[in-house]
Amino acid sequence: MTAIEILRKKRDGHALSPSEINFIIDAYANGHVPDYQMSALLMAVYLNGMSAEEMGALTQAMIGSGDVLDLAGIPGRKIDKHSTGGVGDKTSLILAPVAAAAGVKVPMISGRGLGHTGGTLDKLESIPGFQVNLPVDRFRRGVEKIGLCLIGQTDQLVPADRNLYALRDVTATVESIPLIVASIMSKKLAEGIDGLVLDVKVGRGAFMTTDRQAAELADALVATGRSMGKDVVALITAMDQPLGHNVGNALEVVESIATLRGEGPEDLTTLSVELAAEMIHMAALAPDLSAARRLARRQIENGRALAIFRNCIAFQGGDARVVDEPERLPRARGTMSLVADQSGYLTVIDAAAVGMASLLLGGGRLRKEDPIDPAVGIVLQAKEGDPVAAGQVLAEIHYNDEAKKDEARRRLDGAFRISDQPVPSPPLLRNRING
Amino acid sequence: MTAIEILRKKRDGHALSPSEINFIIDAYANGHVPDYQMSALLMAVYLNGMSAEEMGALTQAMIGSGDVLDLAGIPGRKIDKHSTGGVGDKTSLILAPVAAAAGVKVPMISGRGLGHTGGTLDKLESIPGFQVNLPVDRFRRGVEKIGLCLIGQTDQLVPADRNLYALRDVTATVESIPLIVASIMSKKLAEGIDGLVLDVKVGRGAFMTTDRQAAELADALVATGRSMGKDVVALITAMDQPLGHNVGNALEVVESIATLRGEGPEDLTTLSVELAAEMIHMAALAPDLSAARRLARRQIENGRALAIFRNCIAFQGGDARVVDEPERLPRARGTMSLVADQSGYLTVIDAAAVGMASLLLGGGRLRKEDPIDPAVGIVLQAKEGDPVAAGQVLAEIHYNDEAKKDEARRRLDGAFRISDQPVPSPPLLRNRING
Numbered sequence: 001m002t003a004i005e006i007l008r009k010k011r012d013g014h015a016l017s018p019s020e021i022n023f024i025i026d027a028y029a030n031g032h033v034p035d036y037q038m039s040a041l042l043m044a045v046y047l048n049g050m051s052a053e054e055m056g057a058l059t060q061a062m063i064g065s066g067d068v069l070d071l072a073g074i075p076g077r078k079i080d081k082h083s084t085g086g087v088g089d090k091t092s093l094i095l096a097p098v099a100a101a102a103g104v105k106v107p108m109i110s111g112r113g114l115g116h117t118g119g120t121l122d123k124l125e126s127i128p129g130f131q132v133n134l135p136v137d138r139f140r141r142g143v144e145k146i147g148l149c150l151i152g153q154t155d156q157l158v159p160a161d162r163n164l165y166a167l168r169d170v171t172a173t174v175e176s177i178p179l180i181v182a183s184i185m186s187k188k189l190a191e192g193i194d195g196l197v198l199d200v201k202v203g204r205g206a207f208m209t210t211d212r213q214a215a216e217l218a219d220a221l222v223a224t225g226r227s228m229g230k231d232v233v234a235l236i237t238a239m240d241q242p243l244g245h246n247v248g249n250a251l252e253v254v255e256s257i258a259t260l261r262g263e264g265p266e267d268l269t270t271l272s273v274e275l276a277a278e279m280i281h282m283a284a285l286a287p288d289l290s291a292a293r294r295l296a297r298r299q300i301e302n303g304r305a306l307a308i309f310r311n312c313i314a315f316q317g318g319d320a321r322v323v324d325e326p327e328r329l330p331r332a333r334g335t336m337s338l339v340a341d342q343s344g345y346l347t348v349i350d351a352a353a354v355g356m357a358s359l360l361l362g363g364g365r366l367r368k369e370d371p372i373d374p375a376v377g378i379v380l381q382a383k384e385g386d387p388v389a390a391g392q393v394l395a396e397i398h399y400n401d402e403a404k405k406d407e408a409r410r411r412l413d414g415a416f417r418i419s420d421q422p423v424p425s426p427p428l429l430r431n432r433i434n435g
Numbered sequence: 436m437t438a439i440e441i442l443r444k445k446r447d448g449h450a451l452s453p454s455e456i457n458f459i460i461d462a463y464a465n466g467h468v469p470d471y472q473m474s475a476l477l478m479a480v481y482l483n484g485m486s487a488e489e490m491g492a493l494t495q496a497m498i499g500s501g502d503v504l505d506l507a508g509i510p511g512r513k514i515d516k517h518s519t520g521g522v523g524d525k526t527s528l529i530l531a532p533v534a535a536a537a538g539v540k541v542p543m544i545s546g547r548g549l550g551h552t553g554g555t556l557d558k559l560e561s562i563p564g565f566q567v568n569l570p571v572d573r574f575r576r577g578v579e580k581i582g583l584c585l586i587g588q589t590d591q592l593v594p595a596d597r598n599l600y601a602l603r604d605v606t607a608t609v610e611s612i613p614l615i616v617a618s619i620m621s622k623k624l625a626e627g628i629d630g631l632v633l634d635v636k637v638g639r640g641a642f643m644t645t646d647r648q649a650a651e652l653a654d655a656l657v658a659t660g661r662s663m664g665k666d667v668v669a670l671i672t673a674m675d676q677p678l679g680h681n682v683g684n685a686l687e688v689v690e691s692i693a694t695l696r697g698e699g700p701e702d703l704t705t706l707s708v709e710l711a712a713e714m715i716h717m718a719a720l721a722p723d724l725s726a727a728r729r730l731a732r733r734q735i736e737n738g739r740a741l742a743i744f745r746n747c748i749a750f751q752g753g754d755a756r757v758v759d760e761p762e763r764l765p766r767a768r769g770t771m772s773l774v775a776d777q778s779g780y781l782t783v784i785d786a787a788a789v790g791m792a793s794l795l796l797g798g799g800r801l802r803k804e805d806p807i808d809p810a811v812g813i814v815l816q817a818k819e820g821d822p823v824a825a826g827q828v829l830a831e832i833h834y835n836d837e838a839k840k841d842e843a844r845r846r847l848d849g850a851f852r853i854s855d856q857p858v859p860s861p862p863l864l865r866n867r868i869n870g
Contacts, residue, residue: 007607011481035471040606043478046446171475172442 003027003037010044018057025061029160035167042173050178055220056227058178065160069192070135071107074144077283078105079231081275082188083199084180084207084217085117087355087406088242091199092120092150093256094264095310099279100147101299102286106279107143107191108150109157110220113364113372116205116355118252121152122364126250126330126374130318146311157190164403181220185228195231197275198222201239202430205351209218211236211430218433226435231370236431237271241349241384244268248363248377248398250329257323260306267383267428273297274429317347330375332398336405338412340388345422347384353415354378354395357408361399376400378412384425388418436473438462445479453492460496464595470602477599477608478676485613490655491662493613497621499636500595504542504571509579511540512718514666516710517623518634519615519642519652520552522790523677526634527585528691529699529707532744534714535582536734537721541714542578542626543585544592548799548807551640551790553687556587557799561685561765561809565753581746587703592625610642616655620663630666630717632710633657636674637865640786646671646865653868659870666717671866676784676819679703682797683812685764685834686797693759697743702818702863708732709864765810767833771840771849775823780857788850789813789830792843796834811835813847819860823853 006020016024027033050058071078079099083089090132096106110132113119115243121132132152134142142149143292153162161183168174188196198221218234219238225232244265246255258264267402276299286292306323311366314320322328340346358364362373379396382388394416399405439560441455451459457860459476462468485493506513514534518524531541545567548554556567567587576586588597598616603609623631624852633656636642637649653669660667679700681690693699694707711734712727721727735739749755757763775781793799816832817823829851834840 004607011478011607035469036474036602037606039471040478040608041476043446043475044482047479047482167471170439171472172439172446173475289584 003033004206007037007041007044008413010048010401012039013048015051015054018060021054021057022061022064025058025065025160028163029065038164039167039171039173042168042171042179045178046173046176052220052223052227053179055181055224058182059185059189059224059228062158062160062182063190064172066158066190067156068190069107069157071140071143071192074105074140075101076105078107078143078193078195079195079279079282080106080108080191080193081197081199081279082184082190084201086201086239086243086366087117087205088244088247088252089118089201090123090244090252090256091268091272091275093123093253093309094259094268095276096148096150097260097305097312098272098276098296098299101304102276102280102295104147104279104285105143106148107139107193108148109153109187109191110150111153114173115366116352116359116369117366118247118249118355118364120150120242122374123249123252124150126253127313127318127322128328130313131316135314142312142315146315147308147313150316152311157404158186162184177217179222180217181224184221185224185333189225189228189230193230196225197233197278197282198232199275200234200236202236203238203240203351205242205355206239215431215433216217222433222435231433233432235274235278235429236433238254238426238428238430239351240426242351242354242380243271245356245380245383246377247354248361249372249374250331251377251379251398253322253329254326257306257309257326260300260309262300271428278309332400334399334405336397336399336409337393338397338409339394340390340392340394340418343388343390343420344418344420346386346388346394346416347419347423348417349380349384350415353411357397357411357415360408360411361397361404373400385422437699438468442472442476442479445476445483447547448483448675450486450489453495455487456492457496457499460493460500460595463598464500474602474606474608477603477606477614480613481608481611487655487658487662488528489570490613490616490659493617494620494624494659494663497593497595497617498625501593501625502591503625504592506542506575506627509540509575511512512536512630513540513542513578513628513675514630514632514714514718515541515543515623515626515628516632516634517619517716519636521636521674521678522552522640522786523679523682523687524553524636524674525558525679525687525691526703526707526710528558528688528744529694529703530711530714531583531585531748532695532740533707533711533734536739536743537711537715537730539714539718539720540578540855541583542574542628543583544588544622544626545585546588549803550801551799553682553684553790553799555585555672556809558684558687559585561688562681562748562753562757563763565748566751569751577747577750581750582743583747585747588622593621596621605795612652612655615652616659617644620656620659624660624663624665627668628665631660632713632717633667633669634710635671637671638673638675639758640677640790641674650866650868657868657870668713668717668867668869670709670713670864671868673861673865674786675861677786677789677815678706680815680818681812682789682793683796684807684809685766686812686814688757688764688834689761692741692744692761695735695744697735706863711764729810745786767810767835769834769840771832771834771844772828773830773832773844775827775829778823778825779853780853781821781823781829781851782858783815783852784815784819785850788846792832792846792850795843795846796839808835820857
């Protein structure tokens with residue numbers, strides 16, 4: 001078996017066998033297959049696709065490139081959630097404590113923001129002292145004791161993904177469903193979980209912009225997880241406008257805390273509860289989804305979810321006082337209002353533009369090495385469908401740097417559209433795929 | 436303009452602009468675009484193709500990576516020939532002296548053999564002392580004074596092709612018409628020629644195994660050359676059985692000399708005369724192809740072509756006495772006969788198997804670094820269509836190493852097929868494409 005033979009086979013549109021996929025991933029990890037052969041294979045996979053069996057084998061081979069966490073010693077079902085990335089998407093910070101409060105064990109390994117989408121780790125790190133790099137033993141203790149622990153990728157889990165992802169990034173092979181599936185599922189299944197709830201975003205601010213693309217990705221993710229013996233369910237949810245009102249790291253922590261108090265915006269609360277309910281249901285802690293939803297909402301109403309978030313922050317070295325005194329979180333020096341230039345109905349808030357504006361303020365990164373300003377961001381004062389009057393504030397820019405504020409402002413030109421007639425927004429919860 | 440944007444465009448099936456193609460070839464040549472991006476682009480080109488305009492732009496960009504020979508000072512039309520590679524194909528050694536004898540200037544830059552096909556340089560180097568690496572000035576002098584000069588690729592001509600070819604070889608992107616066209620045409624047009632005669636091989640022993648593939652390649656080669664203002668014509672010719680009787684470096688020189696004496700096998704003589712006639716006609720030294728054919732044959736009959744070959748060998752440092760005393764060429768220590776195991780008609784001599792057998796004897800190379808044994812090879816004693824009797828010698832293996840002889844012998848098992856009834860062979864000259 002040689003890399004060339006495997007390349008030729010995929011080039012000619014044939015399916016690779018599990019042993020061929022293992023060989024190439026292993027040889028790449030060991031440096032026996034150079035980047036230039038792997039990148040040619042990535043392009044062939046991008047253009048010729050992969051079967052469900054190939055995706056499963058690729059996921060398995062990538063998991064095999066490193067360790068798999070052993071969480072078997074922790075009683076209870078271990079369930080995680082993964083989102084394909086959105087703007088203002090802080091559901092992890094809400095649903096993880098909610099699910100944990102209901103008895104789910106949530107071992108969550110998250111990523112950082114890249115491009116216009118935010119990352120859970122960056123949001124958590126805006127809490128003073130919060131540590132996202134914990135030794136595996138302490139991570140395990142957190143899951144067992146508190147019910148959740150939120151950390152970053154370790155060097156030992158799926159090392160093949162780091163190299164492959166970096167290569168995909170520079171060879172225009174990121175947007176390939178088989179490669180996305182293997183990257184997501186290998187990292188999640190290496191966590192040693194029993195089940196996974198997926199939030200596949202669709203819309204202007206998402207990676208997948210059409211329902212068809214999103215359904216194709218969701219199907220592939222669910223099928224691959226199932227083929228590996230895991231419970232997997234995917235919700236396809238709207239990402240046209242930002243989720244909630246706040247975009248930016250500390251600003252999103254503030255809104256998450258409000259939502260855990262039962263004072264969150266409707267869309268964010270609905271989606272967080274829905275995803276938490278899926279986790280609760282998957283953990284067999286409720287007989288059906290309606291009961292799981294009620295159980296989830298109760299964890300907010302009775303304050304248990306907020307208490308668990310407080311414990312989680314403390315366990316991970318953060319200043320848990322932020323939960324009750326959000327002013328302890330970093331705040332930007334200046335704010336500037338964006339106002340409506342006409343009266344009517346707000347029909348569009350372009351999530352991608354808002355996400356890019358937040359990035360330009362310093363809240364995100366274009367390259368992995370870029371530093372993050374935790375304080376900056378955008379706070380929406382109206383949402384799609386709201387009636388607005390000329391001169392009314394649509395959003396506030398929280399900034400630390402005048403020049404960046406101007407850049408962000410320019411980016412927001414045209415991000416808001418006001419029409420004479422209301423236009424019904426597409427539903428937030430679009431579809432549920434459970435194999 | 437970035438490599439990623441260009442990759443994405445070709446990945447998505449769009450045509451690249453000349454400036455995009457120039458950018459990427461230039462950046463690759465300068466080391467600004469790494470191998471892994473170029474190999475992903477090569478795979479995208481392999482799978483999504485290139486338009487005629489893109490092939491022209493790629494050829495031009497590759498020529499621009501190095502120098503172009505200036506042969507303008509040499510009076511007369513400069514015409515070269517290129518073959519896509521065959522077994523026993525020694526036509527260059529015959530047609531170049533024939534065309535030169537008729538007044539064509541033949542500046543021929545050739546390659547080495549790789550895989551089962553032979554290379555002109557390896558054949559010439561079997562002549563003791565023959566130098567294929569000449570300074571450009573001496574090459575120019577040879578073309579002007581003798582009418583032909585036969586050398587190898589210089590470092591200054593199309594350096595981009597060397598790197599790209601090496602990368603294609605290890606990324607399963609060799610068999611791509613746009614990449615083949617740009618590789619061939621850039622090297623040939625950098626010679627500073629006015630016109631080019633192409634011999635596109637089709638059949639069992641050729642790179643292109645079907646008439647459709649061969650016609651597609653020939654069309655693309657001719658169109659690309661024409662778009663760059665050159666005269667180009669392509670003959671599509673059979674490469675099912677080896678051309679002539681001799682396969683192997685010195686053995687092919689012996690047969691070339693016999694052909695220049697008018698004592699060559701019919702197929703080799705016919706094809707050499709036909710290609711030389713195209714060159715003579717392209718150089719406007721004959722009013723039509725029939726007259727050009729007659730002029731070519733006359734150069735053999737009157738001994739002028741042989742005299743020119745003698746001069747060429749001497750000019751390039753070789754022992755010109757080999758022309759009259761072929762026993763001065765390297766000869767293998769042993770010969771072994773392969774005999775017919777039944778009576779009937781020889782219907783198949785598999786050129787690829789014969790080429791591989793010659794390679795295994797030491798006459799070719801699997802890797803560029805492999806040394807060549809000039810003496811070894813195969814001499815056919817019968818050709819397709821011949822009636823043969825059981826026990827009759829079909830071929831002789833010329834070998835220097837017993838183990839290699841046994842390997843070659845095994846490779847020849849099944850290379851010869853004898854049937855009760857004669858099967859008409861497909862015609863040698865298949866098609867002529869002149870745009």
